[in-house]
Amino acid sequence: MRTKKTTRAAQYAALAAYLVFLAFPFLWLISTAFKPARELGSLHPTWIPKDPTLENFRQAFDEQPLLQAAGNSLIAALSASLIAVVIATPMAYVMARHRNRVSKAATGWVVISQAFPFVLIIIPLFLILKNLHLINSLLGLIMVYVVWSLPFALWMLVGYVRAVPAELEEAAAVDGASKVRTFVSVVAPLLAPGIVATAMFAFITAWNEFFFALVLLKTPEKQTLPVILNRFIGTEGVADLGPLAAAAFLATIPSLVIFAIIQKRITGGMLAGAVKA
Amino acid sequence: MTLATATKRSAKKRAPGPGRTDHGAWFLVLPALIPILILSVGPLLYGIALAFTDSQSGRTEPTQWVGVLNFQDLLHDTLFWDSFRIGLLWAFGVTVPQFFLALGLALLLNQPLRMRWLARALAIIPWAMPEVVVGIMWRLVYHPDAGVLNETLSNFGLGEGKDWLTGTATALFAVIVVGVWAGMPQTTVALLAGLQNTPRELHEAAAMDGAGAWRRFRTVTWPAIKPIALAITALNFIWNFNSFALVYVLTQGGPGGRTRLPMLFAYEEAFRYGQFGYAAAMGCVMVAVISVILAFYLVGRLKGGDEA
Numbered sequence: 001m002r003t004k005k006t007t008r009a010a011q012y013a014a015l016a017a018y019l020v021f022l023a024f025p026f027l028w029l030i031s032t033a034f035k036p037a038r039e040l041g042s043l044h045p046t047w048i049p050k051d052p053t054l055e056n057f058r059q060a061f062d063e064q065p066l067l068q069a070a071g072n073s074l075i076a077a078l079s080a081s082l083i084a085v086v087i088a089t090p091m092a093y094v095m096a097r098h099r100n101r102v103s104k105a106a107t108g109w110v111v112i113s114q115a116f117p118f119v120l121i122i123i124p125l126f127l128i129l130k131n132l133h134l135i136n137s138l139l140g141l142i143m144v145y146v147v148w149s150l151p152f153a154l155w156m157l158v159g160y161v162r163a164v165p166a167e168l169e170e171a172a173a174v175d176g177a178s179k180v181r182t183f184v185s186v187v188a189p190l191l192a193p194g195i196v197a198t199a200m201f202a203f204i205t206a207w208n209e210f211f212f213a214l215v216l217l218k219t220p221e222k223q224t225l226p227v228i229l230n231r232f233i234g235t236e237g238v239a240d241l242g243p244l245a246a247a248a249f250l251a252t253i254p255s256l257v258i259f260a261i262i263q264k265r266i267t268g269g270m271l272a273g274a275v276k277a
Numbered sequence: 278m279t280l281a282t283a284t285k286r287s288a289k290k291r292a293p294g295p296g297r298t299d300h301g302a303w304f305l306v307l308p309a310l311i312p313i314l315i316l317s318v319g320p321l322l323y324g325i326a327l328a329f330t331d332s333q334s335g336r337t338e339p340t341q342w343v344g345v346l347n348f349q350d351l352l353h354d355t356l357f358w359d360s361f362r363i364g365l366l367w368a369f370g371v372t373v374p375q376f377f378l379a380l381g382l383a384l385l386l387n388q389p390l391r392m393r394w395l396a397r398a399l400a401i402i403p404w405a406m407p408e409v410v411v412g413i414m415w416r417l418v419y420h421p422d423a424g425v426l427n428e429t430l431s432n433f434g435l436g437e438g439k440d441w442l443t444g445t446a447t448a449l450f451a452v453i454v455v456g457v458w459a460g461m462p463q464t465t466v467a468l469l470a471g472l473q474n475t476p477r478e479l480h481e482a483a484a485m486d487g488a489g490a491w492r493r494f495r496t497v498t499w500p501a502i503k504p505i506a507l508a509i510t511a512l513n514f515i516w517n518f519n520s521f522a523l524v525y526v527l528t529q530g531g532p533g534g535r536t537r538l539p540m541l542f543a544y545e546e547a548f549r550y551g552q553f554g555y556a557a558a559m560g561c562v563m564v565a566v567i568s569v570i571l572a573f574y575l576v577g578r579l580k581g582g583d584e585a
Contacts, residue, residue: 007490015385015392018378022399025458028425029414045423087312090305102306106313113317114512115567117519119543120560123553124323125316127332147316150309179301208407210522215548226409230526233413241423248413252406259405260398 032245033057040241056242057250060232063243065220066250069228073207076138076224080145081202084153085195087146092157093183097166110151122215129216136218144212149202156201160194161187197262204255225251327557334551347558357559359534360542366449367538368518371456376510378457379464384498386465387472404462412526415455416442442528448535452524459523460513467509471502504578511574515567539563 027047032040034052039045060066095103125144126135134140164187172182188195210226217223220231229251232244328347332340351357382400386393403411418426421440430439441451475498483493499506521540524530530537530545539559547556 011385011388011390012392014381015390015396018382018385019392019396019399021458022396022402022461024425025411025414025418026402028418029410032417032423040423043422045425045428047425087308091309094302094305098302100302102302102310106306106310109313109318115515115519115564115571116321117540117543117560117563117567118521119540119547119556120324120564121317121320123327123547123557123560124320126548127553128320128323143312143316147312150313150317154309180304183305204405208409210407210409210525211544215544226407226522229407229409229413233416233526241417241420244413245417248410252410255405255407256402259401263401 029245029249032241033249034246035242037242056246060243060247060250063240064228064231064247066225066228066247068221069223069225070251072138072222073224073226076141076145076213077203077206079142080149080206081199083142083146084149084202085157085199088150088153088198089157089188089191089195090183092154093161093187095154096158096161097169106154110154113151118211122212126215135216136222138217138222141213141216141224144216145206145209148209148212149205152205153198153202156198157191157194160191160198163194164190200258200262204258207255324557325561327554328561329558330554332553332557334553336551340554343554347555348562350555351558351562356534357539357542360537360539361562363449363535363537364518364539367453367456367520367524367536368514370449370453371460371517372510372514374453375457375460375464375513376506379461380468380506382461382465383468383472386469400462400465402462403459404466406459408459408522409526411455411459412523415458416527419451443532445532445535448528448532452527452536455523455527456517456520460517464509464513467505468502471505472498475501507574507577511570514570518567518570519563 031047031049033056034054035045035049036051036053036055039049039051091106094100095106129135129137129140129143132140134143168186168190169182172186177185208226209224210230213224213227214230217227220228223231229244229247232240232247329342329344330340331343331346382396386396386400406414418424419441421427421438426441427439439447441447479497479501480493483497488496518538519540520538521544524536524538525541525544528536530541540563543556543559543563546552546559
């Protein structure tokens, strides 16, 4: 009985250590975002701002085109996630229900694509998009995001399709419905919650993406939020820490909100799905 | 469910509908297949081909095949091998602690503890954050004057004004800590899902037999989560080896190349110096290494399958 108690105590101590490790950088970010310049310059920074201010947020919007960048991110992430689920859902259905050559190859591609070093495909993509005059264009970026988010979208959706009872489709087949018809009127509606979760996940990954955007977008008017945030660092001085923290904090909020909504749904489907490659 | 699928499959085999079913399947697959072929498989092959050319940006004369010249140059490029070594150090340095920390957290979260929900919620934050923000956040933590780390350390009389990210001795270690922090949640969630699929009765039976905690872990828990643990570790290693954004934001590869991961090196080579062919060859070498790792993982998994 006593050993049980000490075990519990040790477990709580370990959990507390984890909580501190996980939380402290984020708390520090928030604290920095609300500190006035005077406190940021002090040699002994404090956890809680003595004189909390919104000045950093105002200054952040002055220094960089944050609103425009957020708009660009929104357009890219929204379009890419919608297109990705619209084209991935039928394919995921085939992959989950049919063991033919196409679905096997697709499954293999999903696995292998996790291992791509992106530099190997970004160079050719850069050349291709350049020839199509799609460098420094959101359209080019969206095309890349669609394909980039397909592997994990397929992965998640295949899981959701498997959870739909096959009897329903058999019944439709008996009634003489075609494959496409069965898919559209029987399977797709049942998949709706899974499709929404997948789209939200694709949205977050595109919203957060940095590498492709860094390579493909050249001018500040076209750049997405992560690229603009990175520009803050170039001009970093002690005085700029506040606006930097404020902008970084703001950029996180959409992802955190969406993640909080879909968190329960993704844990199952996400086991090996791509996250941040 | 399994039964239904089985019946369905055998039914399909018995009635090989001529064409119609397959046409339907093609119709469903094509919308995704075409973009995949054009924007993923195509560029990948194109990228491999580029590795055998002298392709450069902004050059007027046409690109030529140069055979294995790029690879020969790579062989003698000490900077590349430095970055390669750093990439492996980083990938090991992140993946191994990440796994053990995540396993510990997953085991804790699987216990009926009170603050569990909070830990779960917090574990999500690094996962949902843009890598650029994670990088910025840790720059603030590591900041020599305004950072919380030095302030905390100096309270214990240590590390006054230390610049973690620009010190040659500390930079790699500092970015590895960030890598562990950023990737721990996914690993935790994966392992937790594995733990929750472990039958409780097995644990209870083992406890009845008087097995201690370590024995129960070894004989019941570990076999149940081993496949997931192997898969997530192999994937983590590959993702870490290929990572870019986090370290780019934290150090840009500095100081003096101490944190220049292969991806950062290849990025600079391609998009700062315009050496497309050479950078593509680096990508090919990275693919080769990753394939070896994947092969190890697959062999490990097959062996695991034999034991089970």
